[in-house]
Amino acid sequence: MTTPTIELKPSSSPLSDAEREAVLANPGFGRHFTDHMVTIKWTEGRGWHDGQLVPYGPLSLDPATTVLHYAQEIFEGLKAYRRPDGSVVTFRPEANARRFQSSARRLAMPELPVETFLEACDRLVQQDKDWVPAHGGESSLYLRPFMIATEVGLGVKPANEYLFVVIASPAGAYFPGGVKPVSIWVSEDRVRAVPGGMGDAKTGGNYAASLLAQAEAAAKGCDQVAYLDAVEHKWVEELGGMNLYFVYEDRIVTPELTGSLLAGVTRDSLLTLAKDLGYASEEGRISIDQWRADTENGTLKEVFACGTAAVITPVGTVKCASGEWQQSGGEPGEVTRKLRQALLDIQTGKAEDVHGWTHEL
Ligand code: COI
Numbered sequence: 001m002t003t004p005t006i007e008l009k010p011s012s013s014p015l016s017d018a019e020r021e022a023v024l025a026n027p028g029f030g031r032h033f034t035d036h037m038v039t040i041k042w043t044e045g046r047g048w049h050d051g052q053l054v055p056y057g058p059l060s061l062d063p064a065t066t067v068l069h070y071a072q073e074i075f076e077g078l079k080a081y082r083r084p085d086g087s088v089v090t091f092r093p094e095a096n097a098r099r100f101q102s103s104a105r106r107l108a109m110p111e112l113p114v115e116t117f118l119e120a121c122d123r124l125v126q127q128d129k130d131w132v133p134a135h136g137g138e139s140s141l142y143l144r145p146f147m148i149a150t151e152v153g154l155g156v157k158p159a160n161e162y163l164f165v166v167i168a169s170p171a172g173a174y175f176p177g178g179v180k181p182v183s184i185w186v187s188e189d190r191v192r193a194v195p196g197g198m199g200d201a202k203t204g205g206n207y208a209a210s211l212l213a214q215a216e217a218a219a220k221g222c223d224q225v226a227y228l229d230a231v232e233h234k235w236v237e238e239l240g241g242m243n244l245y246f247v248y249e250d251r252i253v254t255p256e257l258t259g260s261l262l263a264g265v266t267r268d269s270l271l272t273l274a275k276d277l278g279y280a281s282e283e284g285r286i287s288i289d290q291w292r293a294d295t296e297n298g299t300l301k302e303v304f305a306c307g308t309a310a311v312i313t314p315v316g317t318v319k320c321a322s323g324e325w326q327q328s329g330g331e332p333g334e335v336t337r338k339l340r341q342a343l344l345d346i347q348t349g350k351a352e353d354v355h356g357w358t359h360e361l
Contacts, residue, residue, distance in 0.1 A: 004040055004051035004116065006123050011035040011055035017130075024133050027170035029309060030142070034128035034168040038120040041150075042110045044160035051116075053123050056167065062152045066159045072149035073204045074103040077308040078265070079171065080125045080141040080361075082132045083349030088125060089358040090143070091347050093118055095265045099202060100145065106201040108158035109147060117145065120166045122361050129361075131170055135348060138178075142171035142309065174309040175223060179332055179340070181316025182305065184226045184239070185217035186288055188321055191230035192237065192260070199237075199260035206262075210240035222319055224305065230260065234287045242310045243267035246291070247302035247335045251280035266306040266343070272355060273342055279335065288320065295325050302333030304340075312340035 014035035015023070023032045033056050040051040067073050076096045080088050097117035104111045121143050125132065133139035145166045149159035175182055190213040193199025193206060210225065217225040226244065229235040236255055238244055243264040246253045252274050257263050274281035294300035295318075303315040314332040318325055327333070345351035346358065 004048045006038060006040070006051035006053050006119060008053045008127070009055065010127075013055075020130060024131070024139065024170055027133070027139055027172045029171050029174045030169050032170055034124070034131040034141070034170075036124060036127050037168075038124050038164075038166040040112075040116065040120065040164045042162040042164070048110075048112065048116060048164075051120070053127055059163070059165070061150070064152045064154060065149070066151050066153065067148040069154060070149070070156055071203070071205045071208075072107055072109060072159060073146065074100065074107055074109060075144060075146035075202055075204065076100050078121070078143050078145075079308055079347070080132050080143060080168075081348045082135040082140075084135050085349075086135070087349075088129055088132050088361050089347075089349065090121060090125065090361070091359070092265050092269065092357045093121055093359050095268070096145070099263065099265070100147075103201040103203060104147065106198050107203055109149070109162060112147070112164055118359070120164070121145065124166050124168055126361055128168055131168065133170055138311075138344070139170060139172045140347075142169045143167075144169065171309065174307075174311075175313055179313065179337075181314040181327070181330055181332060182223040183221065183317040183319070184224050184315055185213075185220050185222035186226045186228065186236075186318065186320035187213045187216070188228060188233055188288070190216070190225075190227075191233075192227040192240070194230040195258070195260055197260060200257065200262055202262060207241060214240050220319060222317070226318075228288055229258070234289075236286045236288060236291060237261045239305050242305040242307035242313070244315075245270065245304050245306060246286055246294075246300055247304070247333060248294070248299055249301060251282060252335065253282055253284045253286060256283035256285060264307055266308055266311070269343065269357065270306060270312075270339060273339060273346075276354075277338060277342060291318070292320075292325055295327060301328060302336050303327045304333075304336040312336060312343065
């Protein structure tokens with residue numbers, strides 16, 4: 001695999017300092033984008049080439065570009081944080097780079113070398129570092145690397161041309177309520193992914209498949225939908241774009257990776273971080289009936305969702321066809337709060353990073 005160099009074409013019209021500061025004061029999630037983006041092409045027989053750091057702007061695509069028809073697309077999400085000394089780090093970008101390769105294999109796309117993924121993210125953050133929010137708040141710079149099939153034609157086959165792009169967006173809380181508990185609708189009929197499908201790949205199709213159930217959840221007054229496995233409609237898998245954790249008195253448990261759920265980087269970090277804080281942590285299977293019964297018998301103390309965008313967000317009300325219940329009285333639980341703080345402290349450089357998770361630019 002060749003590693004292309006990335007040439008700079010600076011933006012001629014970046015936002016003024018005052019305009020950028022106004023955005024950073026209230027970034028929301030995914031609403032504003034920085035001044036530049038990285039693009040790298042792949043062509044069969046030539047490999048990766050034409051790496052560029054260019055002004056952020058529209059991509060021009062022929063209407064017959066294959067991604068528009070057959071959804072051959074993958075993406076990642078990772079964040080850059082400002083440390084107390086003003087320097088900037090990203091969190092576990094190699095893990096995202098490796099997952100990007102695994103998603104590429106599943107979608108019959110070329111694998112981007114890990115070092116090219118890292119260089120593309122680093123170059124964009126370095127160029128647009130004024131967009132990384134100040135240390136001290138909960139905001140960060142969310143990076144969205146993605147790859148699309150760019151061959152023109154309507155034949156159904158792996159494309160012979162691809163475009164890799166990294167864009168960046170200042171991010172506050174994913175949920176408008178911040179760390180307020182979110183409400184969950186457990187979808188007992190609609191499924192997100194099936195065994196042998198592509199549930200463990202980070203591809204837009206999985207998110208498209210989640211939208212109708214998400215809309216149904218919203219119609220029932222819930223913030224998010226939780227999916228059960230596609231075979232028995234019984235085992236809890238994940239939310240539309242986040243993993244789940246169950247906090248028992250003596251351990252924390254997250255649904256095991258069965259192939260139909262995403263191996264979240266935050267999920268993986270918490271398996272380790274929980275142990276650092278003295279909690280046993282494990283992967284296991286939790287049925288929807290057990291979720292409810294253990295909440296009602298008091299052994300299941302807290303439930304939270306986790307992901308790069310959502311960080312750690314407590315679950316409050318849970319609704320399903322047969323009724324509803326509350327986790328930890330509808331308040332963020334103590335273990336959820338402790339893990340959230342410990343993770344954010346490492347990410348933002350307030351606590352020592354003993355696992356070597358932060359990547360300096
Ligand atoms: C992330 O947490 O990075 C996600 O991918 C979730 C979502 C915003 C798609």
